[in-house]
Amino acid sequence: MSKAENLPTVRRGRPKVVEYEDRRKAIVQGAYSAFLELGFAQTTTAEVARRASVSKRAIYEVFANKKDLFATVIKEYRYLFMDLPRPEGETLSLEETLFRIFRLDISENEALAREAILKLMTRESVFFPELSDYLYESKAIHSREMLMEWLESEHEKGKLTVEDSGICAGMLMDIVFGALIPRKWVSEIEGKPQLDAEGRRHQLEVIKKRIRMVLRGINPTA
Template structure:
């Protein structure tokens, strides 16, 4: 019987190593971007934080813009939990609470606040970053929310004249409150904020209710 050498697994350790290196770089880039901002977040700083060479970064990311996009992609789940399960059957105000992840734990809340601040700050200073994120489908928050609203409208649960406007209103309601001008240091403050966001959602839903 002829011996057969199976070569399929030879590249796997290298692939695992590359994925680990990529993850380390993205984690380090996130820390550096939050701390220094896009302009001062040099590849030297990212490389030092990730304990890799600059060459190791450029083997995986073409430029700093691509690295920024990878950080946003890794954390975009903190912004919106969409799409929702097809079988979900809960009050719309509860669905919006889940979509905007109002019950996220404190650690996740801090991470969300940091990534939202990063996106808002850097998009204002470098509009090309925002264009890159949208053009490459990395940020689809508004579009995903528009699709969810369209589904609710088809179900007859809401009457939506302009999905773009309504999605923008909901994002302003939630993200405007989730990015306070001062840091909320106590649990009661954070709990009060969630109550206020939920009340705003209720006001919005009364405005689009087909029963009014």
């Protein structure tokens, strides 16, 4: 047997996969910080490349354009505001499940990150309606549809009475996200201090009370 035959087999490919994932993660993180600080319009691929410590070419090897990068950032962080789909065989009460779906008991740091992402999404969607459309088309955002599926599933199990899952899902999302964003914006505009940790806790308790009220309507035994 020759020496060449005694050499161990060299497996190829894995390092490149790891390198790709690491580069992608760095780009998404760089874009996240840039979009939050500068907004969509003022964020350039050059700035993202600088923050991610990669070349502009590396960005285009992973993402088609800036809209694709923005959608990916939103998709990466959407876990902060909706926890769907739910685990199979979940035995929690409807009330507790909805609290978990809307992540009403997250940490203070996660709450701050959620506020930043929600504000970014809403602000940029106002300035760039086509960006909002793209988020839905690319399924970076499809929380309403997922919530509708959950409501319909619970209806089929006899746990809820939902005549229109779309209206019910929209109402629940308005209750939660309508309370999470505007107060902070009003405080900023009026020059008032933003909500502190205690203020956020009170805000979440109010949201929980509203969800309980909705549950009484769609689940009289709640």
